Amino acid sequence: MRTLNFAKRNFKELIRDPLSLVFEIALPLFLLFIFQQFDIPAENYKLENFTPSIILFGFSFITLFTATLIAKDRTSSFLIRLGTSPMKPRDYIIGYICSLLPIVLVQSLLFFLTAVIMGLTLTVSIIPTILASMVISVFFISLGILIGSLVSEKGTGGLGSIVVQLVCFTSGMYFPKDSVGGVFEIICKILPFEACLNILQSVLNNDFSNLTVANIVVFAVYFVGVILLSIIVFRKRMISDNK
Amino acid sequence: MLAIRTNKLIKKFKDKTAVNGIDLSIEKGELFALLGVNGAGKTTTIKMLSGLIMPTSGEIVINGMDMKKDVFKIKEIINVSPQETAIAPNLTVKENLEFMAGVYQIKDKEKKINELVSQFKLDEVLKKRAKTLSGGWQRKVSIAIGLINDPEILFLDEPTLGLDVIARKELWKVITELKGKKTVILTTHYMEEAESLSDRIGIMANGDLVDVGTAAELIEKTGAKTFEDAFVTIATGGEL
Numbered sequence: 206m207r208t209l210n211f212a213k214r215n216f217k218e219l220i221r222d223p224l225s226l227v228f229e230i231a232l233p234l235f236l237l238f239i240f241q242q243f244d245i246p247a248e249n250y251k252l253e254n255f256t257p258s259i260i261l262f263g264f265s266f267i268t269l270f271t272a273t274l275i276a277k278d279r280t281s282s283f284l285i286r287l288g289t290s291p292m293k294p295r296d297y298i299i300g301y302i303c304s305l306l307p308i309v310l311v312q313s314l315l316f317f318l319t320a321v322i323m324g325l326t327l328t329v330s331i332i333p334t335i336l337a338s339m340v341i342s343v344f345f346i347s348l349g350i351l352i353g354s355l356v357s358e359k360g361t362g363g364l365g366s367i368v369v370q371l372v373c374f375t376s377g378m379y380f381p382k383d384s385v386g387g388v389f390e391i392i393c394k395i396l397p398f399e400a401c402l403n404i405l406q407s408v409l410n411n412d413f414s415n416l417t418v419a420n421i422v423v424f425a426v427y428f429v430g431v432i433l434l435s436i437i438v439f440r441k442r443m444i445s446d447n448k
Numbered sequence: 449m450l451a452i453r454t455n456k457l458i459k460k461f462k463d464k465t466a467v468n469g470i471d472l473s474i475e476k477g478e479l480f481a482l483l484g485v486n487g488a489g490k491t492t493t494i495k496m497l498s499g500l501i502m503p504t505s506g507e508i509v510i511n512g513m514d515m516k517k518d519v520f521k522i523k524e525i526i527n528v529s530p531q532e533t534a535i536a537p538n539l540t541v542k543e544n545l546e547f548m549a550g551v552y553q554i555k556d557k558e559k560k561i562n563e564l565v566s567q568f569k570l571d572e573v574l575k576k577r578a579k580t581l582s583g584g585w586q587r588k589v590s591i592a593i594g595l596i597n598d599p600e601i602l603f604l605d606e607p608t609l610g611l612d613v614i615a616r617k618e619l620w621k622v623i624t625e626l627k628g629k630k631t632v633i634l635t636t637h638y639m640e641e642a643e644s645l646s647d648r649i650g651i652m653a654n655g656d657l658v659d660v661g662t663a664a665e666l667i668e669k670t671g672a673k674t675f676e677d678a679f680v681t682i683a684t685g686g687e688l
Contacts, residue, residue: 206550207550207551211550211551214536217539217543218537282531282533282534283535283536285530286530286593288500289498289499289523290552291551292551293520
C-alpha cells in the first residue's frame, strides 16, 4: 500500500511536468512521423524496425526524467521527511519503478497506434513487443534511479543527455553499426542498447535470426547489474545525504 | 514519564565528532528547544532521535522503545518537519496531506485531513500546488504534514528559519497550541523563539550538550541580563 501510494505521488509529479511529456511522448512521436515522410531506403527506417527504435528512444528520456525526479527529491529534503516515516527501502525503489510503468505503457501504445496508422501491419506480435518493452523499461528506470542517486539535479541533465545520445548512436536505430565497424562496433556490442533494440525488433517481427546469445547475455547482465546497483547506491545516498 | 532518553549518544563522521556523548531526558508533553550555533550538533541529534541516521554509539529510548531494535515502530509514533521545506512541489496541499496520510496508513484519512485543514486554516491554499505557495505557507503545510499521523513526538528543525516576522508569529501560535498535547523538540537559532515557546532549553556547543534548564534558570545561573547573553556565555564557555 505504501509502495502504491508513493508510486501515485511520483506519477503525479512526472505528468505535471510538461517538459517530461514533450520529451517522453511528443518528441519520439514526431520523429516516428517525420522519418517516414523522407522515404529513406534503409532497413532501419522501415516501420517494423523504426517503431521499436522510437520506443527505445522514448525510454532514454524516461531515464533522464526519473533521474531528475530523484535528484530533486534528494535535494528538497523530501526524502528526509520520508526517511523518518515507516517507509522501507523497497517501498522507494518499487514505488519509483511502478510510477513510470503506466507512462511506458501509454508511450508504447501511442507509438504503435501512430505506426499502424502510418502503415505498420497490425499483428498480434505487437502485444509481446509491448510486454518486452515494459521489461526493458525497468532497466532504463533503474538507470535513472542510479543517476539520480549519484548526482545533483543539474548533473542529471548532463548524464541523462549522454544516455539519450548513446541510445541514438549505439543501438543501431539510425544506422547499422557494421557500416562503421571497428571499435565502434565493439562498443555497441558491450553497451546494452543494441541488445535492447534487437530484442524489441525480433519480437515485433517474430524473427529471431538477428538476436544473438551475446545480446541476451549483455542485456541480462546490465538489467540485473543496474537494478542491484541502483538499490545499493540509492540506500547509501539516503544515508549519506542525511549526514 | 519520559518521551525521550539518550545515554552517552555519540555520532562521528570519519574524524569529526558531531555529537559527543549527550545524555538527554525529555518528559512527555514537554516542548524542548535545542539551541546552538551552526555546527553545534543540533540537526545531527534530531536526525538520530528521529531514526534517520544511527548513532555511532550510545542508546536512544523513545517512549520506552529502543531505537536500534524498534526503529520502524518508533517511526510510527514520531514525525519530523525538516529544516528545509519538505513537501512534494507539483502536488496540491490536499494531495500532499493525502500522500503523507497514505505513508502513515491513516485509517480515517479524510477526517484527519479536515482536522488539520481547520487547525492550520489551510482552506484557501488547499487546491494550490505546493511550489506556488509562499515560504510561510510552505512551512505551515510542512508542520501540518508533521501532524498527519497524530505523532506522540514531533521534531521541528528550525521551523521559522527565513520567515518574515508575521509568518513567524503565526507559526509560533501554531506551535504554542501543541504544548502539552505533544512532545515537541524544536531546534532554532532564534533566542526569543526558544525563550518564549519552550518549557526547557538545551544548549549545544561543539557536539556537547553543555547546559539544560528553563530560560529563567539559565539566565540566573549565568548572572546574565537577557537570555541571549546567557546563551552566549554558556555556548562559548564564558569566553565572550
